[in-house]
Every structure is written in structure tokens, then in C-alpha cells.
Amino acid sequence: MYSRRAGAVVWNLSFSHPLNDWEVGDFASLLTLLESVVVTESVRDRRVWASNSSGRFYVKAYLEEANPGGIVAFPTQLEPLSALAAEYQSGSRLARKNKGLFLCVSVHVLGEEYAAIRRTRGDGNCFFRSFMFSYLEHILDSQDKAEVDRITAHVEQCKKTLQSLGYADFTFEDFFALFLEQLESVLQGSGNSISHDELVTRSRDQSTTDYVVMFFRFVTSGEIRRRSEFFEPFIMGLTNSTVEQFCKSAVEPMGEESDHVHIIALSDALGVPIRVLYLDRSSCDTGGVSVNHHDFIPASGDPHNAAGGSSDTINPIITLLYRPGHYDILYPK
Structure with missing residues (x-):
């Protein structure tokens, strides 16, 4: 540093x-x-x-x-993609003076399919915070009670997974309880239901969001440990550590950045499909940009993941934009 x-x-x-x-x-x-x-x-x-x-x-x-x-707030207000374009236009002027120092990006490619972006703070927890807000916002907008029932069942299964792995209840139960409270609050008709503005405000409360982030971190860690043989090759490709060491040092602590291992594990554990768009620097020399995406679809054929299926039949309900080391939320047109 x-x-x-x-x-x-x-x-x-x-x-x-x-x-x-x-x-x-x-x-x-x-x-x-x-x-x-x-x-x-x-x-x-x-x-x-x-x-x-x-x-x-x-x-x-x-x-x-x-x-x-x-x-930057944990989630900002919704911004048009033109705000992101303006940010990179400034960088492009600097890049002309120092070739290769700044990422060359043309955001109009994103604008063909996406209308807006919601930024999250780059504190190492941006993937989990983005997932949290985007998922709760989806439930608030759709009022999909069946989806709430489905993910609640997955949460209970995740709790059993942690217990079977030797975690004491007191180490995670408060985090699980708070997430379920947030989930209930976005369903209208309950005594504690909230509006969209209240969701934004609540998502900026650090004490609340940190607990929810820890919920996701425990869920992710439990899934990786439960399927250690599956995740071990991925982990060895990232770092020279065991599955247990990886979970202790790179998954459970606050502020540790997320990679594809975290995304796969969280998507599989909760049965929630996620799309991540990557801005690719490979075409920087020509001034162009290619935007690649990957759909993380919950593992099929696993009774733990009833939502499993192929990317052709399942549409991700969460879309994130990845730039090196950071995730923000994207909104399709």
C-alpha cells in the first residue's frame, strides 16, 4: 500500500x-x-x-x-448509463497522454441492452451488497411470494449445512434472522412492509447491511465447504490454500473481495441465477470495447438447488457490472 x-x-x-x-x-x-x-x-x-x-x-x-x-453510498440513486460514459470520457483524455494507463471503454455498447446503473461502495463487500439490494428490489417490484417461500427454504437448508459443518448457532443465527426480516419487509401486506425509498435508505444503514453481508458470507462459505471437492480446483487456481483456509481468509471476513468462486457458491446455495457483465480490456489498443457476460445458473440435478437448469431456460434476476475489483448493479431496458 x-x-x-x-x-x-x-x-x-x-x-x-x-x-x-x-x-x-x-x-x-x-x-x-x-x-x-x-x-x-x-x-x-x-x-x-x-x-x-x-x-x-x-x-x-x-x-x-x-x-x-x-x-459513495452502499447503493446510490439510479443513474443513467450516460453518467458512466462521462466518467470514462474523462479517463480517455488522460489515456491519450499516457497510453495504456487507463481502461479504454465505450459504454454505448452497454446502452444497447441496459438503461441504468446503481453504484455500490468499493469496500470489498460490493458483490454481496449489490446482490442484496438487487434481490430485495426484485422481490419488492415483483411481489413474488412463491420466490420468497422458495428462498426461505434454501436459507433453512443453508443453516442446516452450517450446523452439520460444526458451526455453533450463535456464530450465524443473528445474520440469518436479519436477512429473513429484510425479506419479509419487502412483501406488501405485512405489518413491517417498506417502500422502495425505504429500501434504499435501509440499504445505506451500515449496521443493517453489514449483518446481511455476513449472512451471505456464511452461506457462501458453507456451500464451498459442503462441496469442497467441486470447489477445490477453482480455489487452487486462485490461491495456494486449502478450501478451509480459503473460506477463513477470503470468504468469511468482511472486506474481502469476491471472485467467481464466491458467485458460484452463493448462486448455488440460494438457487438464484446471476448475470455478470465484464468490461474487457483486450481491445483497448483499437479504442473499442467488447462486453462479455457470464450467467451463473444454480447447479442442476442437485436437490439443494431446485431452481437448477440451463442458461437457455433460466433468466437471471440479478445483473451486475464487473470492472476490475468492483461490482455495480445494472438495469436492463
């Missing part, structure tokens, strides 16, 4: 690996770029990602300290 003060702003920088001597020049160029960034409400508490021209290393930088009113 490297901190760089530019005026009243502190940028925190972290690296994929220690820099080699020949990489220091590119790093110096990045620092020059950071000092030239005008800090506005649109960039506060947002990460800036860069790589050198060969792609051998990357840097992530984010504002550590700024006007508290400018910090």
Missing part, C-alpha cells in the same frame, strides 16, 4: 505485485495523472484502475479522505 497526498486529498494505491525497476517510470506517470485529477462529487471514493502498456502490473487508487458528503 502506498499513500500519495495531492493537495487535501489522500490517494491510497495498492499493487498486484511489487514493482520492478522498469515499472517505476509508469508508476511515476500514474502519480502525475492522479495529481491532475479534479476531485468532484463524481469521483469521490471511487477507484481508479490503471495498467502499464504491457499489462504486467495494475494499480488501484481510491480517495481515502474527502468531503464525507461525497462518499
Whole structure:
């Protein structure tokens, strides 16, 4: 971690690996770029990602300290995709001065199928927070009581899984109870039902959302441990650790970023299909962009996952946008 003060702003920088001597020049160029960034409400508490021209290393930088009113809320208000385009247009001007330092993105490709984005704070929990809000919003909009009954049954099964793995009830029961309360609150007709505005407000309450994030983390960890033979090759491809070590160090602790292993496990455990769109840097040199997506469909043929099926027959109810190290929520047209 490297901190760089530019005026009243502190940028925190972290690296994929220690820099080699020949990489220091590119790093110096990045620092020059950071000092030239005008800090506005649109960039506060947002990460800036860069790589050198060969792609051998990357840097992530984010504002550590700024006007508290400018910090990105857990879910922001809905924004048109043009806001994302404007963000990258600024980056493109900088990229012309330092080729390869900034991600080249043309957001109009997304605009063909998607209308809006809702951002989440980049605190390492963005995948789980995005999943939480998007799923609860889906239930609030659809009022799908059958889906609530279905996922409630899965939650109970997840609780039994943790118990069978040796987890004491007191380590997770409060997190499970709070998620079920949130789930009940988005169904109209109950005494504690809430509006969409109240859902947004509640999702910005850190004490509440942290508990729900921990619920998802325990569910994810339990699923990975339950199917350790399935997940072990994926985990070995990410890190040289056992399944148990991975769950203890990269799944259960708050603030640990999520990868495809986390998404597969959560989707399978709760039976919720998820679509993730990836912005691909492979065409940066030509100034174009390709947007790839992957549908995470709950495992078929598993009695734990009654929603299992192929991607041809199941439409994901949650759509997330992935940029290196961060997830936001996308809204189809």
C-alpha cells in the first residue's frame, strides 16, 4: 500500500505485485495523472484502475479522505448509463497522454441492452451488497411470494449445512434472522412492509447491511465447504490454500473481495441465477470495447438447488457490472 497526498486529498494505491525497476517510470506517470485529477462529487471514493502498456502490473487508487458528503453510498440513486460514459470520457483524455494507463471503454455498447446503473461502495463487500439490494428490489417490484417461500427454504437448508459443518448457532443465527426480516419487509401486506425509498435508505444503514453481508458470507462459505471437492480446483487456481483456509481468509471476513468462486457458491446455495457483465480490456489498443457476460445458473440435478437448469431456460434476476475489483448493479431496458 502506498499513500500519495495531492493537495487535501489522500490517494491510497495498492499493487498486484511489487514493482520492478522498469515499472517505476509508469508508476511515476500514474502519480502525475492522479495529481491532475479534479476531485468532484463524481469521483469521490471511487477507484481508479490503471495498467502499464504491457499489462504486467495494475494499480488501484481510491480517495481515502474527502468531503464525507461525497462518499459513495452502499447503493446510490439510479443513474443513467450516460453518467458512466462521462466518467470514462474523462479517463480517455488522460489515456491519450499516457497510453495504456487507463481502461479504454465505450459504454454505448452497454446502452444497447441496459438503461441504468446503481453504484455500490468499493469496500470489498460490493458483490454481496449489490446482490442484496438487487434481490430485495426484485422481490419488492415483483411481489413474488412463491420466490420468497422458495428462498426461505434454501436459507433453512443453508443453516442446516452450517450446523452439520460444526458451526455453533450463535456464530450465524443473528445474520440469518436479519436477512429473513429484510425479506419479509419487502412483501406488501405485512405489518413491517417498506417502500422502495425505504429500501434504499435501509440499504445505506451500515449496521443493517453489514449483518446481511455476513449472512451471505456464511452461506457462501458453507456451500464451498459442503462441496469442497467441486470447489477445490477453482480455489487452487486462485490461491495456494486449502478450501478451509480459503473460506477463513477470503470468504468469511468482511472486506474481502469476491471472485467467481464466491458467485458460484452463493448462486448455488440460494438457487438464484446471476448475470455478470465484464468490461474487457483486450481491445483497448483499437479504442473499442467488447462486453462479455457470464450467467451463473444454480447447479442442476442437485436437490439443494431446485431452481437448477440451463442458461437457455433460466433468466437471471440479478445483473451486475464487473470492472476490475468492483461490482455495480445494472438495469436492463
